[in-house]
Amino acid sequence: MTILAGCVQAESDPPQFHLDMVQVSANQLVPQHQQAIADILDAMFGTPDEPFVLPETGLDLRKLKMAAGPSWSDQGGTKHGLYRRNCAHCHGISGNGRGPTAAILDPYPRDYRPGIFKFKSTYNPNEPTDEDLHHTLMNGIPGTAMPAFSIFPPDEVAALLEYVKYLSMRGQMETALVQYVVDNIDYDSVTGEADPIDLVNDPDLRADVMSLLTEDVVAKWELSEEDVIVPDDSTIPPDGRSVVEIAASVKAGRELFYGTKANCTKCHGPTGLGDGQQDDYDYWSKAVKTFEEGTTALAATIQLDKQNLAKLDGDAYKNAQAELAAKERELTERQEVAAMQLPPRHAIPRNLRANMFRGGRRPLDLYRRVNQGIAGTPMPATGPAMPGAQGTLTEQEMWQIVDYVRSLPYEPASQPQMRPLNSEAVVN
Amino acid sequence: MNRFWALVFLLVPVLGVATFVVAPYYHHWFPPDVSELGRVIDRLFMFVLWLTGAVFVATECTLFYFMWKYNARSNHEPIKFSHGSHTLEVVWTILPTVTLSFIAIYQMNAWADAKMRKPDVPITAEITGRQFNWDVRYPGADGVLNTPDDIFRYDGQIHLPVNEEILLLIQSRDVLHSFFLPNIRIKQDVVPGMAQNMWFKAKVPGEYDIVCAELCGWGHYRMRGRVTFEPRADYEAWLKRMYDEQEAKTVAMTPSE
Numbered sequence: 092m093t094i095l096a097g098c099v100q101a102e103s104d105p106p107q108f109h110l111d112m113v114q115v116s117a118n119q120l121v122p123q124h125q126q127a128i129a130d131i132l133d134a135m136f137g138t139p140d141e142p143f144v145l146p147e148t149g150l151d152l153r154k155l156k157m158a159a160g161p162s163w164s165d166q167g168g169t170k171h172g173l174y175r176r177n178c179a180h181c182h183g184i185s186g187n188g189r190g191p192t193a194a195i196l197d198p199y200p201r202d203y204r205p206g207i208f209k210f211k212s213t214y215n216p217n218e219p220t221d222e223d224l225h226h227t228l229m230n231g232i233p234g235t236a237m238p239a240f241s242i243f244p245p246d247e248v249a250a251l252l253e254y255v256k257y258l259s260m261r262g263q264m265e266t267a268l269v270q271y272v273v274d275n276i277d278y279d280s281v282t283g284e285a286d287p288i289d290l291v292n293d294p295d296l297r298a299d300v301m302s303l304l305t306e307d308v309v310a311k312w313e314l315s316e317e318d319v320i321v322p323d324d325s326t327i328p329p330d331g332r333s334v335v336e337i338a339a340s341v342k343a344g345r346e347l348f349y350g351t352k353a354n355c356t357k358c359h360g361p362t363g364l365g366d367g368q369q370d371d372y373d374y375w376s377k378a379v380k381t382f383e384e385g386t387t388a389l390a391a392t393i394q395l396d397k398q399n400l401a402k403l404d405g406d407a408y409k410n411a412q413a414e415l416a417a418k419e420r421e422l423t424e425r426q427e428v429a430a431m432q433l434p435p436r437h438a439i440p441r442n443l444r445a446n447m448f449r450g451g452r453r454p455l456d457l458y459r460r461v462n463q464g465i466a467g468t469p470m471p472a473t474g475p476a477m478p479g480a481q482g483t484l485t486e487q488e489m490w491q492i493v494d495y496v497r498s499l500p501y502e503p504a505s506q507p508q509m510r511p512l513n514s515e516a517v518v519n
Numbered sequence: 520m521n522r523f524w525a526l527v528f529l530l531v532p533v534l535g536v537a538t539f540v541v542a543p544y545y546h547h548w549f550p551p552d553v554s555e556l557g558r559v560i561d562r563l564f565m566f567v568l569w570l571t572g573a574v575f576v577a578t579e580c581t582l583f584y585f586m587w588k589y590n591a592r593s594n595h596e597p598i599k600f601s602h603g604s605h606t607l608e609v610v611w612t613i614l615p616t617v618t619l620s621f622i623a624i625y626q627m628n629a630w631a632d633a634k635m636r637k638p639d640v641p642i643t644a645e646i647t648g649r650q651f652n653w654d655v656r657y658p659g660a661d662g663v664l665n666t667p668d669d670i671f672r673y674d675g676q677i678h679l680p681v682n683e684e685i686l687l688l689i690q691s692r693d694v695l696h697s698f699f700l701p702n703i704r705i706k707q708d709v710v711p712g713m714a715q716n717m718w719f720k721a722k723v724p725g726e727y728d729i730v731c732a733e734l735c736g737w738g739h740y741r742m743r744g745r746v747t748f749e750p751r752a753d754y755e756a757w758l759k760r761m762y763d764e765q766e767a768k769t770v771a772m773t774p775s776e
Contacts, residue, residue: 231652233673238652241674242745321770454768501667
């Protein structure tokens with residue numbers, strides 16, 4: 092009987108959302124404020140099992156309920172808990188891209204919380220449209236572990252899409268709240284007193300929080316639907332071009348690619364293998380890297396302070412000792428948080444000869460990549476940063492680069508390199 | 520009491536046979552076969568099943584008989600030892616050898632048709648398995664793979680012409696997978712670094728499953744797709760639509776995704 096006792100499924104605690112500890116630790120938020128922020132987010136967005144949204148978000152709660160909660164099927168065969176069933180093992184319960192399988196994946200799964208998505212049709216700083224997210228869900232991302240969900244029923248895909256936006260908005264709200272607390276709520280490190288955050292009894296605070304939601308979070312998502320990159324009809328290469336015309340365009344694109352105006356070879360390398368600059372980071376790795384560097388710097392400061400401590404006496408010594416103790420506590424916390432993160436990875440530029448375009452291979456997709464770069468990565472925009480602004484390349488030049496890039500996988504490299512310079516990193 | 524155990528052992532052939540009899544009624548049997556070679560493969564399966572089933576029932580019943588007849592409670596005579604029977608040993612070596620050799624030779628043609636006699640047709644599509652998705656690349660209008668007019672699809676929905684000999688090039692991007700079409704009765708492991716061919720002919724148009732049949736990681740169970748067999752005209756129209764979508768240069772041209 093004792094052997095069988097272990098077979099009984101214990102009721103485990105339902106999973107909970109967690110705050111972004113890198114953000115919390117970097118801003119040195121005290122536990123009371125962390126709890127207050129978590130409570131506000133719970134009030135505004137609910138829990139992984141029971142989602143909730145304010146009408147201002149424009150999200151459909153019915154779809155969220157299909158996606159949220161534990162994974163199970165009812166008598167009629169309808170599947171519940173779609174997110175946890177299909178997505179959470181990579182993207183994590185909070186959508187932080189740190190699910191149980193994330194550590195073994197290259198590239199890492201997307202962290203939804205900053206609201207930055209790489210492959211979209213909008214201007215670089217903006218959110219993706221529903222169409223963009225739908226395309227990613229339906230087709231997956233080739234060259235990564237993101238699979239296609241096209242064989243799923245359309246209502247399940249729609250529910251997952253809604254839940255991704257929900258997690259993203261929640262993450263953006265969390266960042267907005269952290270920033271608000273840092274800017275507006277006092278904490279006295281000497282006395283240890285933290286000003287209270289009382290959403291229930293403070294109407295000004297409620298108003299501030301709501302405006303954070305509508306202006307800092309929701310407005311950006313609504314804007315994205317209008318801000319789709321639509322190439323100008325007059326510059327789009329016509330269909331049915333002759334071989335000669337295409338070759339001329341490819342030639343012009345080649346000159347731009349290897350020239351200084353577009354400067355593609357700086358990252359994509361002298362033969363487009365992606366072996367140029369490889370030591371930059373994408374947004375998500377950079378956040379961790381910056382945090383790690385801050386931790387190292389803090390450790391160095393503590394060493395210096397310890398040396399200086401010996402030279403002080405009396406009250407100055409007591410104060411310095413208290414400060415040093417506080418810094419050491421901070422260092423321990425930062426080290427714990429850093430240890431839990433996925434190791435930051437360099438952003439390796441795409442090997443353009445591999446014929447694998449993660450964001451889509453249509454001329455329109457490549458045009459959007461050249462025009463707006465890839466949000467969250469070092470791939471820069473050569474087009475306008477927002478509608479009406481000026482870019483570095485004209486639309487015609489962008490299309491020429493697109494033609495060249497599409498021809499690259501079929502172009503024999505003159506004096507071809509046998510292997511890229513950093514072949515371990517350029518395996519894509 | 521020992522006779523009780525003899526009866527328990529008798530349950531093995533009884534329940535074993537019962538499972539196979541009852542399975543089709545619970546839809547735990549073959550998925551519909553729509554291929555040309557599937558008939559032969561299913562017939563072979565049933566032949567081997569009946570043959571081994573008969574041997575199974577015979578040996579289990581013999582076991583039951585001996586357990587029943589010679590159980591310790593009911594037998595009070597002194598034990599008799601035998602030095603074995605040379606004849607018996609020869610018989611029960613020769614018979615299985617002949618049977619197994621027969622099966623080995625009987626199936627050779629089917630195996631050769633499925634795995635060795637590659638049809639002389641151009642490659643219809645290149646299928647790449649990755650963790651955990653099936654990607655496909657069609658040769659496009661020029662009929663040659665690895666040219667600029669190739670059509671790439673990553674959504675796991677593969678279209679192929681019906682009633683035509685199809686030749687696939689299958690490969691893996693990362694680890695072992697197996698491209699399995701249950702309704703065509705064909706599967707082949709995709710081995711990293713090894714491009715292989717797979718061929719078949721589908722006889723009935725429709726949508727069927729693609730599943731991964733080699734454990735490839737935590738997503739193996741959900742590495743699925745749909746293959747659609749359609750008449751050549753529809754297939755080519757679909758390819759053209761996919762090619763046009765792939766060549767989209769402007770927003771108005773893209774169909775709703």
